[in-house]
Amino acid sequence: MRGETVPPKVTVRLFHELRESLGQSQLEVEADTLGDVVASLISKKDSVRDLIFDSRGKIRTYTTVYINNAAQTPPEFSRKLNDGDIILLVPTAAGG
Amino acid sequence: MLYAKVKRSKYPHALIKSIDTKRAETAPGVVAVLTYKDVPATNGFGILIPDQPVLCWEKVRYMGDAVAVVAAETPEAAEEATNLVEVEYSPLPVISEPLEAMKHDAPKVHEKGNILRHSRVTVGNVDEAFRNAAFVVENTYRTGRQMHMYLETEAGVGMLDENGKLVLYSGGQSPYRDQMQISRALGIKAEDIRVISTPVGGAFGGKEENTVQIHLALLVTKTKRPVKMVWSREESGSAGMKRHPMVVTMKTAADQEGRLVANQVRILADTGAYASLGPTVLDVAIENSCGPYRIPNVDIDAYSVYTNNGVAGAFRGFGSPQVNFALESNIDILAEKLHIDRLEIRKKNVVRKGDTGPLGQKLQDSVGIYETLQKAESSDLWNNREKYKAQTSAPWCKRGIAVSTAVKGFGFGALPDFAAASIQITPTGKFVVGVSCPEIGQGAITAYAQIAAEALHCDIADVYIASADSGLAPDSGTSSASMGLVRGGNAILTTAPKMNELLLETASKIIADQKADLEFQESQIISKRNPKKTVNYIDIAQYLYNSSSETRIVAGYNVPRADKPVEGSIEIPHLAYMYGTAIALVEVDTLTGSTKVLKFFLSTDSGKMINPQSYTGQCEGAIVQGLGFALTEETQINEGITKTNNFTTYIIPTICDVPEIQIDPVETYEKVGPFGAKGLGEIGIIPVGSAVANAIYDATGERVFTLPATPERVYKAMNERRNSATKSNR
16 A cells, blocks of 8 residues: 555574474564564464563563574664564573 | 584683684695684574674683684594684783672673672561571682583584485584574574484583584584584583582571571672573572571572683582582581581471472472481481491591581473473384483483383383484473473373374274273273273374374473562572482591591482482482582682693592492472472582581581582691691690
8 A cells, every 4th residue: 555664574583482382483574673573473372472571571581682693682672673684582491 | 524623712811813714724634714704693602691602703701712613634634723723812811710800990801791690689687687696607618610521522423414404413401402502603594403412421511501513513514514523621621611619608597496597698600701501500509598498588699700710501500519518517507506416407497398488489399308307317327427437447537427408499490491292103003202302311211211101001112212303303491400301201291192192093993982982001902891802002003104194293381480580580489399418427537638438328309200220320420429529629720721621630539439328219299290200410419518518527627618628628627726726735
């Protein structure tokens, strides 16, 4: 439709519990921002929220988000994305 | 096959001014020389924080840092080529003391500063409790930088398969974690990387982090040839993981009846040059610093700081043996002040089922610490302690005996964790069970086979465990945190009922009977109404294969966890805990200060024993490794340079040092574990250092505040008293 812009198409790669939870290791998402990517994942399965955010709604410590190989520490969810961006989501999956 | 070697840093802390690989590239037999320019994606690794460069580009932070990696036709050519890589450095001041590292004007190991993590956990009011306490003791304890010293060093082989997919064999503790780290560094999809964590005799946490994997992956994708890398013993010693040395200042108070009322703890952990699992090691140290005791007021302030002293990370006990040494020493001192038996003071204070732990943990299920103390109390060693103490081997030797307790959570505490398994029936009616938690010498494969056989109603010989292969098994998590049995076992028990359902459905079709009327017998299904109607697993498998039906089931489960982390922590508390009590009988040679452990007793509550032989092996191994921590093992690093990196200079216990060991388990039922089992791997090592140290005090009347209790330290402790006694007599 005239005047509407198509959101950038980005590739999201998932690891560990995120991959198991969503049943796929990679997906294509149309998203303007990093926040849109996360929202898109949560919309697929609500339990994903718990893997990314803690009980206070903050991103889990040591859950790392990468955009085009650069770690976002801390991630800015309002950050604009571009077509072809590759996003890695690596949840905290270690301890002792 | 190509052979790979790593060009490591010449300095513990330096800026890299230039790297010249020309001479190395043209050397005979050399096929590839890679530097930071050849890392396609994220040039960093680390399970929690990828702050360790795959190949350094502007700075080195310890002498194990990798600057280049070489592949050549022979190991000798690869080694020679690393010498030909020319690196120009600008040395920086070396940070070797954690306290120095914390100063605001200290040179920075990392741009963000030298404090990796600071946590403060408080419950109640320690100041008021100290004011009202009958006795208060405060001491500072130090522990050494223990090395894992597995007999197999870090090693692996990588190659491309016929489809060009990367395949990596290495002795890691989780193929999927390794896969993630390779994927992140090389920028290739995880499923295009197959990682097989080959069984190894020992890992102890030291192979949880990336070691050879990413370098091999880089070289294989570059050369398109199989590449092998085996770290030398010295390389393992200087570049490999270590236990965090800690300085623990602990102030513990009790009331007149010997009830613990307060514990104030200050922990300073040296995490070395990179984070690895340092943040969660600190969490577990915090959690275990109050032991398995009811203590209503606690204040724990803990730091983990960067230095140029190697890299510290996961090591069996994960921060617990260090703080246990401090706590159990303080409790023995309190018992003496209160004139209470050392075992009694522990019985008086340990948590029981239904209690709230010192950090607010709700201890609702199996809590067998009191029972382990009862086992200790009734042991031959404790009952006859005076007899054993009197049997010294020479007039100048003194014997002592001491008891110590321990606790540790198993698993990742409050963090999310997931484990899956697969089960496939073969055409011959047997089962291939895919679990990705590797066999690292703990007997996992045997235990998984036992659990699967039980759940699938078949003989254990009919179960093949496809272990730790990301190409064959789904992600079952890691073999770490004393959790391999629980994760993998529960994943099997989640998957097996679905396979059983498939077997019943198929049998129902073959026998023409209702599923509800069928039941399992050994490797067959029979009709309850007509026991002559049976079908065995071979016929069921044949039916499935002939009808091209699904023969493989994959299922997983979310590992139960604590509701939320303790304020100020990431991981703790845990949902459930292992417990243990140890007794050590030692003999100290007062002329040399050398200590020999003669007898050792250990009772653990590890839930239901799945395999008694594995249980005994784990306990005995943990005790012997703990003896190294207690008496001999300490990596000497001087100004960032490792001085003890082989078996000649770094002394681990040998068979000559192994005491007579008695193991007496307490079996409880833990509902989060398979068949009631809990973790096991770590609990045995935790009380060893403190039991030995307290026994040295019992023998000599002198307390060691630093482990390992080397002959020099014990002799010095005894000599200081002699000197002061001599002076006072003048």
